[in-house]
Amino acid sequence: FTNRPDKYRHNRRFVEVDIKYQPIEVPQQYRHKAVTDYSSASIRELIRRYATHYGVEEDLVYAVIKVESNFNVGAVSRKGACGLMQLMPGTAAEMGVTSIFDPAQNIAGGTQYLAKMLELFKGDTRLALAAYNAGPGAVKQHNGIPPYAETQAYVRNVLAQTRRFKTGGARTITGELSHLSYHAPSPARPTAAQPQRxxxxxxxxxxxxxxxxxxxxxxxxxxxGRRVYPVRKDLVARIESPT
Structure with missing residues (x-):
């Protein structure tokens, strides 16, 4: 990342990556819509809109959503990624996302991030997907797909789903969107074995x-985890330290 602290500047584990995000734009009709009120037709329209806006193939966006969240609007990963396209809160804040589970904002942010990864890696879809999963710094550091089993499987799965959506066309899209759901995660119970964060x-x-x-x-x-990324201080209200 640019402007990284000196502690990272000479550390081979971290590689500078310059990414500038644009504030997302949400159509008026979606600005006050409840997260649970989105229809499959709305999701389809939003994917088409943002894929066109950011210059990303629609089939690829559908594939990322399928692998990331299986079309669960309320999905949360163990690393804290949220929503249909599993946005990280820090990245979402950089784009002006205020409601991370809102499908319009989540798809806008996730598609922009995917477009930025494709731009960064000169249109190489495999590297862009690896960066979407493991972070662009890891891809730069390893000069290719990182040797992480999760990331390697992720790239294979998204590419396979992309081919599936491309081959199946509207029928496959309709079938997947019929399973659109909102399952909020159950609050995790803290245990003594969990590290303080x-x-x-x-x-x-x-x-x-x-x-x-x-x-x-x-x-x-x-x-x-394995990722390090900068967040502007003006976006942060406070930082809670481990107790």
Whole structure:
């Protein structure tokens, strides 16, 4: 990342990646819509709209949603990624997302992120998908798909689903959208074995767990799992330290 702290500057584990996001734009008819009120027709229209806007193949967006959340609007991963396209709260905040589970905002943010990865890796879909899963820094560091079993399987699965949507056309899309659901995760019960983590609270109301947070210049650098990414300080309300 650009403007990273000196502690990362000479560390081979971290690679500078320059990504500039644009604020998402949501059509008027979706701005006050309840998260659970989206129909399959609405999701289809939104995917078409944002795929066209960001220059991404519709079949690829459908495939990412299928693998990321299986069309569950309320999906949350163990790493804190949320919604249909599994946006991370920090990335969502950078794009101006205020309701991360809202399908319009989530699809807009996820499709923009996918487009940025395709741009960064010069249209190489395999590398872009690896970056979507593991982060662009990991792809740069390994000069290709990282040697992570999860990421390698992810790339294979999304490419297979892309072919499936492309071959099946409208019939496959209609079949998948008929399973559109909203299953909010059950609150996890803390246990003594769970590590203590930071919690970054964004002004938008979103939160992001972190293993470590570094304060440097106008950014907080959030470390979580294998990923490190910067978040502008003006987007952060407060940071809750481990107790």
């Amino acid at each position: 930071y919690v970054v609270h964004f002004k938008s109301g979103l939160t992001q767990p972190a293993d470590r947070v570094t304060n440097q210049d106008s950014y907080y650098y959030i470390e979580y």
